[in-house]
Amino acid sequence: MKGYIRAEMLRTLRDPFYVFQAIVVPIGFYLLFAGLYGSSPHAPGTLPGKVEIMVAQAIFGGIWACLIVTGPRIAADRSSGWLRNLQLLPVSPWATLVGRALTAILFALPAICAVCLTGVITHGVQLSTGQWIVGILLMWLGVWPFAVFGIVLGYLTNADTAYGVTTGLYFVISALGGLWIPPAIMPEGMLAIGKLLPSYHAADLGWLVTNNQPPTVTNAIVLMAWMLVFILVAALLAPRAARTR
Amino acid sequence: METTTSVAPSQAQSGVGEPGTDVVIRLRGVTKRYGTVQAVKGIDLEIRHGEIVALLGPNGAGKTTALTMLLGLLLPTTGEVSAFGVAPAAAISQSRIGAMLQEGKLMPGVKVGEFLDFVRSLHPRPLPKAELVEIADLGEVLNRRIDRLSGGQTQRVRFAMAIAGDPELLILDEPTAAMDVESRRAFWANMHRYAAQGHTVLFATHYLEEAEAFASRLVIIAQGRIIADGTVHDILERYGSPRLAFTTTAPSPSDFAQLPGVQRSTVQDDRVTLYTRDTDATVRALVASNLPWHALEVATADLEETFITLVHQGGVQ
Numbered sequence: 092m093k094g095y096i097r098a099e100m101l102r103t104l105r106d107p108f109y110v111f112q113a114i115v116v117p118i119g120f121y122l123l124f125a126g127l128y129g130s131s132p133h134a135p136g137t138l139p140g141k142v143e144i145m146v147a148q149a150i151f152g153g154i155w156a157c158l159i160v161t162g163p164r165i166a167a168d169r170s171s172g173w174l175r176n177l178q179l180l181p182v183s184p185w186a187t188l189v190g191r192a193l194t195a196i197l198f199a200l201p202a203i204c205a206v207c208l209t210g211v212i213t214h215g216v217q218l219s220t221g222q223w224i225v226g227i228l229l230m231w232l233g234v235w236p237f238a239v240f241g242i243v244l245g246y247l248t249n250a251d252t253a254y255g256v257t258t259g260l261y262f263v264i265s266a267l268g269g270l271w272i273p274p275a276i277m278p279e280g281m282l283a284i285g286k287l288l289p290s291y292h293a294a295d296l297g298w299l300v301t302n303n304q305p306p307t308v309t310n311a312i313v314l315m316a317w318m319l320v321f322i323l324v325a326a327l328l329a330p331r332a333a334r335t336r
Numbered sequence: 337m338e339t340t341t342s343v344a345p346s347q348a349q350s351g352v353g354e355p356g357t358d359v360v361i362r363l364r365g366v367t368k369r370y371g372t373v374q375a376v377k378g379i380d381l382e383i384r385h386g387e388i389v390a391l392l393g394p395n396g397a398g399k400t401t402a403l404t405m406l407l408g409l410l411l412p413t414t415g416e417v418s419a420f421g422v423a424p425a426a427a428i429s430q431s432r433i434g435a436m437l438q439e440g441k442l443m444p445g446v447k448v449g450e451f452l453d454f455v456r457s458l459h460p461r462p463l464p465k466a467e468l469v470e471i472a473d474l475g476e477v478l479n480r481r482i483d484r485l486s487g488g489q490t491q492r493v494r495f496a497m498a499i500a501g502d503p504e505l506l507i508l509d510e511p512t513a514a515m516d517v518e519s520r521r522a523f524w525a526n527m528h529r530y531a532a533q534g535h536t537v538l539f540a541t542h543y544l545e546e547a548e549a550f551a552s553r554l555v556i557i558a559q560g561r562i563i564a565d566g567t568v569h570d571i572l573e574r575y576g577s578p579r580l581a582f583t584t585t586a587p588s589p590s591d592f593a594q595l596p597g598v599q600r601s602t603v604q605d606d607r608v609t610l611y612t613r614d615t616d617a618t619v620r621a622l623v624a625s626n627l628p629w630h631a632l633e634v635a636t637a638d639l640e641e642t643f644i645t646l647v648h649q650g651g652v653q
């Protein structure tokens with residue numbers, strides 16, 4: 092398992108889709124949006140734009156890290172025959188799945204931290220040490236369901252469709268979850284849908300903590316419910332997906 | 337068409353003991369159907385510890401299907417497959433089988449050296465890395481990415497993957513496909529060295545000379561069935577036809593085909609070739625006949641000729 096995770100990590104580091112989309116793109120979006128709206132006045136009790144956007148983009152990057160290590164790569168490995176060759180080695184399919192999910196989760200952390208660091212350096216975001224630790228930790232936990240969601244996508248798509256489907260869903264879920272437009276100015280119907288999504292709640296954890304508020308039970312319930320649903324669907328699809336042709 | 341070797345009792349869980357006594361692989365009544373295509377029509381096969389077996393057959397004979405079932409990647413439609421007395425997947429998880437498929441990529445994105453580290457990390461008693469690199473001849477490509485290797489280099493990495501756990505049984509599907517003549521020769525030289533340490537090897541090939549040079553036993557399949565099984569000598573003796581060739585001035589050379597023992601004959605210009613079951617009888621009859629002939633040549637059966645005849649007959653059945 093350790094050997095497998097190490098090998099998956101090496102692949103991820105050499106994967107331009109990870110480095111570019113999970114790290115570079117969210118930093119770029121942060122610089123753009125925070126540059127435009129980061130310093131506009133904000134009502135008392137609400138977050139300054141530079142912090143709100145920092146959380147949103149950190150989640151945006153974290154989600155992509157989770158998806159890219161799982162979804163398109165599982166689909167590619169199924170079509171390329173690597174999964175078939177992997178069956179010749181003494182490692183169980185479950186161990187490799189868990190290994191992939193752990194790799195995805197591991198790589199979400201630097202993606203989240205990269206945006207936070209950019210916020211500190213470029214916009215002088217200031218939070219207490221406790222807020223940084225708890226905030227980053229909770230945001231990180233918040234994106235975990237996406238590692239399992241990626242596995243589901245890897246099973247449902249093939250090498251040709253995986254990247255497009257994953258990217259499309261990623262954009263939709265991010266937009267509805269308030270990662271591009273602040274929830275405060277989102278149309279009500281859109282926000283109602285957004286509040287059912289794990290993307291919103293992952294970001295909400297960060298928004299609450301950076302605003303000195305405790306996370307809510309709803310955050311936990313929604314995120315855990317999605318995690319459970321994704322695990323169940325992945326388990327249902329796994330036997331079918333094991334037949335690589 | 338069974339071999340005459342005595343059948344060992346099913347003490348299959350241990351791979352140790354006298355070579356030739358322990359059954360390592362057992363297929364019983366195995367068939368495989370894909371939709372309406374019957375790829376394997378019924379295979380019974382036992383392979384014992386220490387044997388080096390070549391699986392031969394024309395394309396589409398069912399070689400790859402049989403090997404894939406032996407590796408547990410495919411379930412037979414009917415029949416039983418076991419390795420070391422357990423299901424193949426279980427034997428793989430115990431590092432007792434190492435295998436190399438023809439198809440499928442290896443982990444894209446990692447370097448050869450990293451891949452070997454990964455594969456070795458999965459086995460309880462892996463071969464030392466230096467030894468593995470030497471046997472599989474990978475010294476020059478350790479820092480190359482696995483998805484950027486040539487076909488022959490990829491085959492060598494697949495071979496390294498197969499032997500990394502020092503398995504008791506090696507299953508190789510067309511191991512030298514995509515290799516040039518020189519790398520093929522080097523591959524078999526390394527393989528000889530490796531197999532000499534008492535490993536059981538089963539490999540599919542369509543190069544007869546590889547089978548003849550390397551295997552202690554040939555299993556020939558055609559149309560999803562085993563049509564011959566034995567040592568090269570056994571097979572030549574049982575199925576091979578020695579040849580008589582001579583020049584004739586006879587007006588109808590087809591008369592020679594009536595001689596005793598003759599199975600078939602060919603005529604090219606005035607040169608007649610007779611394939612016979614019984615060289616002595618045919619020669620005697622030839623001498624006694626008053627047909628005109630000269631420049632007689634007698635040749636023993638050759639494997640390629642025998643193989644073609646066998647496969648042709650097997651296909652006709």
